[in-house]
Amino acid sequence: MSQKVNISITKTAKSRLAETDFDNLPFGKTFSDHMFMADYSDGEWKNFQILPYGEIGISPAISALHYGQSFFEGIKAYKHADGKVAIFRPDKNGERFNLSAQRLCMPELPVEIFLQSIATLVDLDRDWVPGKENHSLYIRPFMFATDPYLGVNPSGSYKYMVLTGPVGPYFSKNLKVKIETHYSRACDGGFGFAKAAGNYGGSMLPSLKATQEGFDQLIWTDSREHAYIEELGAANVMFLMDGTLVTPSTRDTILKGVTRDTVLTLAKKWNVNIEERRISVDEIITGIKEGRITDAFGVGTAATIAHIAEIGHQGELYTLPDPAKRVFSNKVLNTLNDLRYGRSADEFGWNYPV
Ligand code: PLP
Numbered sequence: 637m638s639q640k641v642n643i644s645i646t647k648t649a650k651s652r653l654a655e656t657d658f659d660n661l662p663f664g665k666t667f668s669d670h671m672f673m674a675d676y677s678d679g680e681w682k683n684f685q686i687l688p689y690g691e692i693g694i695s696p697a698i699s700a701l702h703y704g705q706s707f708f709e710g711i712k713a714y715k716h717a718d719g720k721v722a723i724f725r726p727d728k729n730g731e732r733f734n735l736s737a738q739r740l741c742m743p744e745l746p747v748e749i750f751l752q753s754i755a756t757l758v759d760l761d762r763d764w765v766p767g768k769e770n771h772s773l774y775i776r777p778f779m780f781a782t783d784p785y786l787g788v789n790p791s792g793s794y795k796y797m798v799l800t801g802p803v804g805p806y807f808s809k810n811l812k813v814k815i816e817t818h819y820s821r822a823c824d825g826g827f828g829f830a831k832a833a834g835n836y837g838g839s840m841l842p843s844l845k846a847t848q849e850g851f852d853q854l855i856w857t858d859s860r861e862h863a864y865i866e867e868l869g870a871a872n873v874m875f876l877m878d879g880t881l882v883t884p885s886t887r888d889t890i891l892k893g894v895t896r897d898t899v900l901t902l903a904k905k906w907n908v909n910i911e912e913r914r915i916s917v918d919e920i921i922t923g924i925k926e927g928r929i930t931d932a933f934g935v936g937t938a939a940t941i942a943h944i945a946e947i948g949h950q951g952e953l954y955t956l957p958d959p960a961k962r963v964f965s966n967k968v969l970n971t972l973n974d975l976r977y978g979r980s981a982d983e984f985g986w987n988y989p990v
């Protein structure tokens with residue numbers, strides 16, 4: 637049975653498109669004309685609507701603000717060479733949306749409604765999708781608890797919303813990263829695998845400190861021993877070691893990235909040897925020293941493929957091979973761009989046309 641819903645659409649009286657500088661798009665600062673909003677109460681989703689982007693009235697007592705019952709997703713839509721617009725693998729984000737909802741005691745949203753909300757919004761604001769290489773329309777679905785109630789209990793009411801905005805590259809340069817050995821992003825039994833707002837709030841102080849030490853990003857390690865590699869900032873992390881693609885296996889402290897899955901699928905197709913396993917900090921440092929690590933990069937929706945140029949650990953700085961000369965990650969990036977911009981056949985069915 638189709639779960640499609642009726643969406644009421646109120647268009648903006650004045651588009652901001654003409655006054656938007658598409659040559660200057662810092663990540664997350666520009667929003668398209670419209671947004672999507674729906675409400676959950678009495679056990680059901682209702683009031684599906686698209687309205688002009690703008691402020692919304694909320695009670696100052698909502699538990700999202702006090703206790704962090706809130707999570708989000710990140711997706712991108714691309715303008716293809718023929719002018720058509722497609723969203724990249726939004727079904728995967730729809731599935732993960734519900735994993736986050738379950739962990740935070742929040743209501744699931746049928747993936748079909750998730751896809752419909754995003755596709756309808758992107759269709760309405762399709763002129764906001766940039767056409768330039770390395771540019772896209774970033775899509776930010778999110779859900780938060782709206783009961784005005786200070787008890788520490790799951791809320792009975794929620795809002796689901798979607799914002800979109802044109803973006804350029806998230807990282808403008810190759811990364812100098814620090815292996816974090818004091819702070820943790822996530823812990824065993826916690827909710828690192830969910831895109832909970834609180835995971836990001838907690839990452840800001842360690843990230844700021846790393847920036848003050850001259851690094852661009854952190855490599856998160858396990859919270860028990862700080863001996864195993866987990867993620868790179870808000871991205872998954874991969875290494876090419878002795879010609880094998882190695883990446884931390886997913887667990888409750890690691891977000892199961894869509895881009896991670898995309899890269900692993902491409903690597904499998906290219907018959908690259910893959911290891912998804914625990915990776916110790918020691919083997920990475922030794923591997924760099926012995927010249928056995930030839931590639932290292934972050935993979936994520938915002939980050940795309942972000943080359944790691946230098947890794948800092950316990951006061952030492954280790955330099956990796958020149959990112960411009962790396963064969964694997966550059967092949968991944970070019971292949972991904974060809975797929976996402978519709979320049980090559982979509983053999984995996986990853987493009988969701990709008
Ligand atoms: N890990 C974290 C903590 C993230 O925030 C993200 C970004 O979404 C990722 C990994 C990469 O996931 P994806 O490729 O689905 O964007």
Ligand code: COI
Pocket residue numbers: 709710711836870936937938939
């Ligand atoms: C994404 O890649 O979509 C993310 O969620 C990263 C974001 C926190 C900037």
